[in-house]
Structures are given as structure tokens and as C-alpha cells.
Amino acid sequence: MADAGAKKSNTDAGGKKKEVKKETGLGLSKKKDENFGEWYSEVVVHSEMIEYYDISGCYILRPWTMSIWETMQAFFDAEIKRMKVKNTYFPLFVSPGVLEKEKDHVEGFAPEVAWVTKSGKSELEVPIAIRPTSETVMYPYFSKWIRGHRDLPLKLNQWCNVVRWEFSNPTPFIRSREFLWQEGHTAFATQAEADEEVLEILELYRRIYEEYLAIPVVKGKKSELEKFAGGLYTTSVEAFIPNTGRGVQGATSHCLGQNFAKMFGIEFENEKGGKAMVWQNSWAYSTRTIGVMVMVHGDDKGLVLPPKVAATQVIVVPVPYKDTNTKEMFEACLRTVDTLTEAGFRVEADLRDNYGPGWKYSHWEMKGVPLRIEIGPRDLEKKQVRLARRDNSDKLDIPVSNLVEQVKDILDRIQENLFEVAKQKRDASIRVAKTWDEFMEALNQKKMILAPWCDEMEVEEDVKKRTKGEIGAAKSLCTPFEQPELPEGTLCFASGKPAKKWTYWGRSY
Numbered sequence: 001m002a003d004a005g006a007k008k009s010n011t012d013a014g015g016k017k018k019e020v021k022k023e024t025g026l027g028l029s030k031k032k033d034e035n036f037g038e039w040y041s042e043v044v045v046h047s048e049m050i051e052y053y054d055i056s057g058c059y060i061l062r063p064w065t066m067s068i069w070e071t072m073q074a075f076f077d078a079e080i081k082r083m084k085v086k087n088t089y090f091p092l093f094v095s096p097g098v099l100e101k102e103k104d105h106v107e108g109f110a111p112e113v114a115w116v117t118k119s120g121k122s123e124l125e126v127p128i129a130i131r132p133t134s135e136t137v138m139y140p141y142f143s144k145w146i147r148g149h150r151d152l153p154l155k156l157n158q159w160c161n162v163v164r165w166e167f168s169n170p171t172p173f174i175r176s177r178e179f180l181w182q183e184g185h186t187a188f189a190t191q192a193e194a195d196e197e198v199l200e201i202l203e204l205y206r207r208i209y210e211e212y213l214a215i216p217v218v219k220g221k222k223s224e225l226e227k228f229a230g231g232l233y234t235t236s237v238e239a240f241i242p243n244t245g246r247g248v249q250g251a252t253s254h255c256l257g258q259n260f261a262k263m264f265g266i267e268f269e270n271e272k273g274g275k276a277m278v279w280q281n282s283w284a285y286s287t288r289t290i291g292v293m294v295m296v297h298g299d300d301k302g303l304v305l306p307p308k309v310a311a312t313q314v315i316v317v318p319v320p321y322k323d324t325n326t327k328e329m330f331e332a333c334l335r336t337v338d339t340l341t342e343a344g345f346r347v348e349a350d351l352r353d354n355y356g357p358g359w360k361y362s363h364w365e366m367k368g369v370p371l372r373i374e375i376g377p378r379d380l381e382k383k384q385v386r387l388a389r390r391d392n393s394d395k396l397d398i399p400v401s402n403l404v405e406q407v408k409d410i411l412d413r414i415q416e417n418l419f420e421v422a423k424q425k426r427d428a429s430i431r432v433a434k435t436w437d438e439f440m441e442a443l444n445q446k447k448m449i450l451a452p453w454c455d456e457m458e459v460e461e462d463v464k465k466r467t468k469g470e471i472g473a474a475k476s477l478c479t480p481f482e483q484p485e486l487p488e489g490t491l492c493f494a495s496g497k498p499a500k501k502w503t504y505w506g507r508s509y
Contacts, residue, residue: 026362031300036243037171043294044172047303047367057170057177061287064367067311068290069180072208073159076182076285079204083197085155085184090137092161094129098136101263107229109133112164114177130163135230135256135282138185139264146278148269149189157184173291174248174509181286187266187278191257194279198235198253201283205237205251208285213293214306214418215239216426217250218504220478225460228282232257238477238504241295242429245446247477247508248292251285296422303368304390306418307411314340314407315364316349319357319376326353332375336385336403343404345411365390370414371407391417439493439505443467443474448506450484452499454492463494463505477504 028046030039044050051060061069077087093116109132116128131137138156146154163178170176184201188194202219209215217237227234237250261267261277270276297304307313316336318329333349340347350360357374364372372388379385385403387396391414398406431442433451442449453459453476460476467474479501490499 026359026366028300028302028366032243032298039300040295040298041172043298043302044291049290049294049303050172055177057165057167057175059172059176061180064311065287065290068293068305068309069287071309072212072289073182075212076204076208077159080157080184080201083155083200084153085157085186087158088156089158089160090134090141092131094131094137096127096129098140099129101136109164109229112167114163114165132162132164133282133284134158134160134162134183134185135260139260139266139280142185142187142278142280143264143266146187146266146268149271152187152189152268152278153193154187155184156186157182171291171509173287173294176287179286179288181284183282183284186281187261188280189268189270189276189278191255191279194255194281197281198255198283201281202235202237202251202253205253205283205285208289209237209239209250209292210419212306212308213289213296214308214415214422215250215292215296216419216423218478218480219482220480220504222252222478223455223460223476223503224457226476228252228254228256230259231255231282232259236478239292239296240426240429240448240506241292241509242425242446243295245429245448245507247448247504247506248288248295249477249508250289250292251283253283254281256280256282297418298368301362302366304418305368305370307370307415310368310370311346312348312367312369313345313411314347314371314373315360315369316347316373316375317357317360317364318349318351319374319379321377324377329375329377329380332380336373336375336400339403340407343408345407361388371410373407389414391421433493434490435493439474440467443506446507448477448504449474450480450502450504451493452486452490453479453501453503454495454497455479455500455503456495456497459492459495459497472507474505474507477506477508479503 028039028042030042032039048062049065050062053060112132114130117124142154159182161178161180165177167175186197206217206219209217217239219237222234222236231254234252234254236252239248239250241248258277258279260280266278267275268278294303316333318333320326320329330351333351337347337349368390370390374386374388383400384397385400387398387410429448431447431449433439433442433449439449439451464473464475484502486499486502492499
């Protein structure tokens with residue numbers, strides 16, 4: 001923590017260095033509703049989630065972040081293993097010949113590829129790419145391993161890092177040059193099997209966002225313009241940040257069709273003895289999930305963590321008065337930690353004697369711990385503790401005898417409340433627009449727009465051109481699987497042609 005009156009060098013969401021003068025060692029200098037970008041930059045640093053690194057767009061993920069990642073990883077890894085997906089690891093480096101084999105794919109990623117060109121002081125004869133994704137890394141080996149129908153399905157996943165270099169405005173978690181993710185790569189004998197898995201994985205991504213991170217998402221299909229380069233179709237879960245009016249592609253599950261199979265010669269002998277190409281999928285979610293959580297739930301006191309992913313779900317703080325017997329109070333705090341830990345909760349006690357209770361409250365609120373337990377002299381006398389919720393600041397005195405049941409109930413309610421509040425804010429940001437004027441009015445109000453669309457790529461490209469500005473162009477976010485009724489004769493908001501579907505539009509990260 002910074003000392004009182006000290007200056008702390010920091011970096012804003014645009015990657016620029018800035019000086020933040022702190023009046024105390026705690027608290028944020030920016031408000032979420034007034035300066036979202038700088039508020040976000042302060043929260044991720046002061047809550048000890050990340051530290052800025054000396055290479056722009058790269059960040060140190062501190063233990064407070066990694067514990068959240070590990071919780072999501074444990075859930076997802078167990079679920080995909082039930083689906084008979086096996087973990088693997090492929091090298092970080094890609095040869096140019098392999099990377100450039102699939103034309104649309106490489107064009108989609110070309111600006112972001114980082115290259116190794118030297119070894120020591122010697123120039124490499126052939127530059128080596130660092131993976132932006134692993135389709136072209138893995139698929140030459142799929143063609144080697146898959147020979148007959150008994151080799152299918154092949155279902156692999158790797159937990160790794162990827163590098164995507166070329167972009168402006170790096171933002172911790174949301175847009176970084178290196179990030180952690182899982183990427184699944186699977187091959188099937190039939191399209192029906194591939195289609196089924198795409199949706200099965202997408203549902204797991206929905207569960208990560210809604211059940212763990214308490215963030216509402218829309219499941220849907222990407223447009224031809226926005227789908228994965230070289231793939232057949234892309235599905236996604238889309239989140240929305242009401243404060244900025246931007247959508248966030250939360251995670252993607254792609255059906256690659258047979259395109260990569262043709263490029264890399266991934267074929268098998270079917271049951272009739274004939275040759276056939278495999279059908280492939282790839283799917284991924286990344287540490288971007290954590291940035292979305294900070295943006296959606298954080299407030300002017302700092303981070304707000306859903307209990308399911310919080311490294312520490314409960315913090316126990318002694319509240320001594322003058323001439324208090326702190327030994328007895330500290331022992332009560334430690335007993336509370338032991339009781340709750342044995343019941344399966346993640347709990348810590350803050351017994352530091354160089355900070356007062358008020359400082360500790362602010363510190364753990366900044367770090368987003370869902371529930372605080374306060375124990376003072378009167379609480380000891382009455383054999384009770386005081387509970388303070390991070391999400392809504394409610395306080396409640398409860399008997400020690402009922403501690404475990406009450407803590408479980410309140411943590412469950414915090415998780416539910418965070419989701420409900422986020423959903424209400426998201427839903428309040430959705431506007432239906434049936435004409436271009438309605439669309440532009442909603443866009444200027446930073447809304448997530450549901451509009452009837454003719455599903456033509458040229459029309460989407462035109463929407464991008466017509467809305468291009470300093471804060472970015474609008475684009476399709478996804479066509480939701482849950483489609484509202486489309487009355488006969490409904491016209492596209494942008495072209496005036498007959499509409500084929502309802503699609504979400506907006507600006508995005």
C-alpha cells in the first residue's frame with residue numbers, strides 16, 4: 001500500500017503512464033461512473049490482481065487473480081474430462097510454412113503474430129512464429145494420428161498461453177499481448193457429432209459466466225463477418241458492460257467444418273472402407289473472463305468478488321477497544337476461522353496489530369472479499385459475531401452457535417444477488433431498434449441493440465463504415481439462439497430488405 005500523501009505511478013486502460021496522487025494508502029481516486037477506464041486500471045492494481053510490467057500490454061497476474069483462474073479451471077477441466085477430452089501440450093513456436101497453410105486463417109491473425117527472428121546476435125534463417133492460437137500447430141499431427149474410424153473422435157485440450165501482438169489500447173485482462181487460456185481441438189467422423197459438441201461446450205462457458213462469475217450472457221451465433229477465420233461457423237457467449245456501452249465476446253466455440261482437414265490432409269478410412277475428411281471443432285475461453293467480472297461487479301470501493309470464485313470468501317477482523325483483552329479476541333477470531341475452514345469455506349483472519357479495524361475494512365473491501373466477520377468485546381460477551389456483506393453493505397449480528405449455516409446462506413445470497421443486479425443492469429441496457437434512426441439513437445446512448453437484420457455481409461460492413469468514429473464502430477455481437485418472434489414483413493433496420501433474424505449489435509472490446 002502507498003503511504004499517506006505518496007504518489008503512485010500507474011498505467012491507465014490505454015496503456016499510458018499516469019500519476020495518481022493518493023491521499024491515503026486506501027481508496028480509489030476515480031469513480032466508476034465518471035472515469036471508467038482509469039477506475040478499472042486502479043481497481044485491478046489496488047486490489048492486488050495485477051501488476052504492470054515493463055513491456056506494454058503484458059501484465060503480472062498476482063495470486064489473487066490466479067486463484068480465480070484456478071477455480072474456473074478446476075470446474076471446466078472436470079467437465080471436459082467427463083466428455084472424454086484429454087489434456088495435452090503443444091510447443092509455443094510455429095513454423096511459417098504451417099502457419100500460412102490455411103489462407104483465411106492466417107489473414108485473420110497475421111497482424112497479431114509475433115515472430116522470433118534472432119538467436120543471440122545471429123539472424124534466424126527462417127523466422128519462427130509464436131502461437132496466436134494452435135490450429136496450425138496441432139493439425140499436422142492430427143493427420144498423423146488419425147487413420148481409421150476407430151481413431152475417432154479425437155478430443156484434445158491444452159491449458160497454455162498465447163501471444164497476440166498487434167493492437168492499440170491494451171487493457172488488463174481484456175486486451176493483452178499475452179494471456180492464459182484453454183483451447184480445445186476435436187475431430188469427429190460426422191458433422192452431427194461436431195455440432196453437438198459445439199453447443200455442449202458453449203453451455204459450459206455459459207455456466208462459467210453465470211454460475212461462477214455471476215455475469216449474465218447471451219448464447220448465440222456469430223455473423224459470417226465476425227466468425228473465426230477459416231471456420232464453418234462460430235458460437236459465443238456475449239456479455240455487456242453497461243458503463244461503457246460495449247459488448248464483450250466472453251468465450252467462443254467454433255465448428256471448423258472440413259476446411260482445416262482438407263488443408264492438413266486429416267482423413268480417415270470409414271466403416272465402408274472409403275476415405276473421408278474429419279469434421280473439426282475448436283473452442284476457448286481466457287483470462288478475459290476475469291476482466292469482465294471486475295467491470296461488471298466492481299464499485300467505487302474496489303473489487304467485488306462472487307463467493308464461488310473468491311480466493312478468500314470470508315475475512316475475520318478483530319475490533320478491539322481501548323484496554324481490551326486482545327488475546328481472548330484473537331483466539332475467538334482463530335476459532336471462527338477454524339470452524340468455517342472445517343466447514344469448507346475459504347477464510348482468513350487479519351490479526352495485524354499495526355493497522356486499525358477501519359483500515360482493514362477498507363483493505364478487504366478493495367480486494368472484494370464477499371463477507372466480513374467482525375468480533376469485538378460486546379460480541380464476545382453475547383457469544384455472537386457481526387457479518388458485513390461486500391455486495392450491499394448489509395450488516396447482521398448472529399449467534400456463534402449458528403455461524404456455519406448463516407455464513408453458507410449469506411454467501412449463497414451474495415452470489416445470487418450479484419447475478420440478479422448485473423442482469424437487471426444488462427437488461428435495462430437493451431434496446432430494440434427497427435429503423436436506422438432508432439439504431440443510431442440507441443448506439444449513441446451506449447445500448448446493446450436488438451435489431452431485425454437481413455443477414456448480408458455487405459450490410460454489416462456498411463453498418464461498420466457508417467458508425468465508424470473515435471470510440472469505434474458498431475458491429476454484430478451475435479444472433480441469439482432464443483429468437484423473439486419476427487413478424488412477417490419485418491424489414492432490416494439497415495438495408496430495408498426483408499429481415500431474416502433478430503441480431504444483437506453494439507460497440508465491443
